[in-house]
Structure formats: structure tokens, C-alpha cells
Amino acid sequence: MAGEKKRFTVKFRGVRGSHPVPGADTVRIGGNTSCVEVHAGSHLIILDAGTGIVSLGNDLMKDHYSSGGDINGRSRITFTILFSHTHHDHTQGFAFFKPAYLPTSTCYLYGPRLAEEEVEDGLSKAMVSPYFPVQLSDLSSLRSIRSLRESETILYRDSENGPKIVNFYRDNHAAEPCDVKIRVMRSFAHPNGGVFVYRIEMNGKSLVYATDTEGYVGGDQRLIHFATGADLLIHDSQYMHKDYIRKNEVYVQGFGHSSVDMAADVAAQANVGNLALYHYDPQYGDSTVLEMEKRAQSIYKKSIAAYEGLEIEL
Numbered sequence: 001m002a003g004e005k006k007r008f009t010v011k012f013r014g015v016r017g018s019h020p021v022p023g024a025d026t027v028r029i030g031g032n033t034s035c036v037e038v039h040a041g042s043h044l045i046i047l048d049a050g051t052g053i054v055s056l057g058n059d060l061m062k063d064h065y066s067s068g069g070d071i072n073g074r075s076r077i078t079f080t081i082l083f084s085h086t087h088h089d090h091t092q093g094f095a096f097f098k099p100a101y102l103p104t105s106t107c108y109l110y111g112p113r114l115a116e117e118e119v120e121d122g123l124s125k126a127m128v129s130p131y132f133p134v135q136l137s138d139l140s141s142l143r144s145i146r147s148l149r150e151s152e153t154i155l156y157r158d159s160e161n162g163p164k165i166v167n168f169y170r171d172n173h174a175a176e177p178c179d180v181k182i183r184v185m186r187s188f189a190h191p192n193g194g195v196f197v198y199r200i201e202m203n204g205k206s207l208v209y210a211t212d213t214e215g216y217v218g219g220d221q222r223l224i225h226f227a228t229g230a231d232l233l234i235h236d237s238q239y240m241h242k243d244y245i246r247k248n249e250v251y252v253q254g255f256g257h258s259s260v261d262m263a264a265d266v267a268a269q270a271n272v273g274n275l276a277l278y279h280y281d282p283q284y285g286d287s288t289v290l291e292m293e294k295r296a297q298s299i300y301k302k303s304i305a306a307y308e309g310l311e312i313e314l
């Protein structure tokens with residue numbers, strides 16, 4: 001509606017890296033793996049499908065049935081999932097995301113082509129028999145699954161349900177009318193082909209999602225350029241800096257994850273509105289994550305440790 005502020009909200013559904021960690025020591029920060037729910041105007045955009053996506057699916061189903069469900073066709077769930085990559089901690093919740101099973105749902109699933117494999121093949125393998133009882137192709141929803149290229153941009157219009165993908169360089173994207181725009185950057189700082197970093201923009205506000213990425217000497221300048229001026233930067237923060245240097249008996253440099261110092265350094269150089277630390281090592285309990293938050297704030301004041309259920313309005 002004209003003059004009415006459109007919703008641009010972020011809700012963290014899972015903030016852990018590697019594997020879920022339920023238990024008394026993770027109650028405050030949460031134990032589910034990577035998933036962030038974004039509402040940009042009327043569009044639901046989900047960043048990664050770790051186990052955090054399961055609770056989002058359950059909430060969507062509640063709304064779906066309370067508004068009539070499939071019977072009268074009044075409620076139809078449409079969503080986009082942007083996969084950073086197809087490692088388990090970013091896909092393992094998808095098979096338990098109930099809206100994907102509904103014949104009235106429409107899913108747009110996008111991510112990088114990795115290790116010579118399209119994103120659809122990667123998702124299919126995550127649900128392959130005999131390791132899972134339902135195949136990706138068995139799901140009743142309408143699905144559009146596509147690998148993206150770094151040269152592509154995703155555009156949404158409020159008047160249309162689904163997104164449109166254009167070539168950032170070749171198509172006259174600037175002239176495309178759109179309400180939400182998503183740009184893609186490939187980071188090579190993660191094993192086996194890297195990850196996609198996404199920048200979601202609406203009404204002059206923006207959010208950058210940079211998980212599973214490791215820092216470089218002087219900061220990852222491509223990422224800093226890509227994230228410049230974002231209102232919110234969600235950045236991989238797997239390790240305390242001392243553990244990044246040496247974690248117990250293990251050297252973790254090159255594993256494709258950042259220390260909290262690296263995340264804060266990117267935020268400072270990119271001059272973002274706020275930094276949300278994300279994708280914590282599963283061995284870290286609540287107190288360690290809160291220590292990370294303090295450490296981040298000592299480098300970049302506007303830092304917060306993301307936790308399950310945290311909502312931010314842009």
C-alpha cells in the first residue's frame with residue numbers, strides 16, 4: 001500500500017555450523033544449524049536449510065491450516081531458498097520442511113553449481129534412497145530448482161509471486177522494475193568450490209549473508225566491497241581467534257571458516273550498520289559465544305551474536 005512501510009525482517013532460525021547441538025549448554029544461543037528467515041515485502045526468502053528451517057516450516061504450516069489449508073486453496077505457500085552451498089549443515093533440514101510437501105506450495109531453490117554438480121543434483125543426493133525415505137522428485141510442491149551464476153541477479157516484484165533471474169551485466173537490470181533485488185558473490189574461501197554470498201536489497205536497505213567463508217590477510221577485499229554499506233552483515237564466526245590459531249590439538253586454518261576477529265574486521269572495513277556473528281563451532285557453549293560477542297564489539301561496536309529466535313527489522 002502506498003506510504004505504508006513494507007516489511008523487511010530477518011529472523012535467525014539456526015545459527016550453528018557443522019552439526020546440531022541440543023543440550024543445556026546451548027539453550028540461550030540455540031543448537032540448530034544454519035537457517036535465516038527473511039521477509040522482504042510479500043516475499044519469503046530463506047537463507048540455507050539447516051535444521052533451523054524445520055521450526056520455520058512448522059510455523060508456516062500452522063498459518064496455512066489456520067487460513068483454510070489446501071481445501072479451499074486460499075493459502076498457498078511460496079518461498080525461495082538460497083543455498084550458500086550444499087554441505088549437510090545447510091541442507092539437512094530441507095527434507096523436514098513440511099511446506100515443500102504441499103501440492104499448493106511453490107518453491108524456488110537456488111544455489112551454486114559445485115564440484116561439477118548442479119544444485120538440484122546436490123539436493124537430490126541429500127534425500128537419496130536408502131538414506132532417506134522420500135526422494136526430492138516425490139515432493140508434491142511445484143519446484144523451480146536452478147544453479148545460479150555470479151553474474152546473475154534475482155529480482156522480485158510485489159505484483160508477482162515468483163522471482164525473475166537476469167544477467168547482471170548483459171540484461172539491462174537497472175531498468176528492470178523490481179521491489180527486491182538479490183546479488184550474488186562467489187567466495188572461494190571454503191573447501192570444494194567455495195560458497196555463494198548473497199546481498200538482499202529493498203527500499204534502500206540491505207542485508208549481506210556471508211557464511212562458511214574464511215578471512216584473508218588485510219580482510220577479504222572482494223567481500224568487503226560487496227558488503228559495503230549494508231545495514232546488516234551476517235558473517236561466519238566459527239572460531240574464537242585463539243582457536244583459529246590453534247584449536248586444542250587441531251590446526252583449523254584453511255577449513256573455510258572465520259574467527260570472530262575476521263568477521264568484525266570485514267564489518268569495520270565495509271562500514272556496515274550491524275554485524276551478526278553466525279555459524280558457531282558446535283563445541284562452543286553459550287558462554288563462549290557471549291565471549292565472542294564481547295570480542296567482536298571490542299573491534300566493531302555494532303556487533304551482536306546471532307541466536308535462535310533473534311529478529312531484526314531493517
Ligand SMILES: [Zn+2]
Binds near residue numbers: 017034087089212
Ligand atoms: Zn556450514
Ligand SMILES: [Zn+2]
Binds near residue numbers: 087
Ligand atoms: Zn560448508
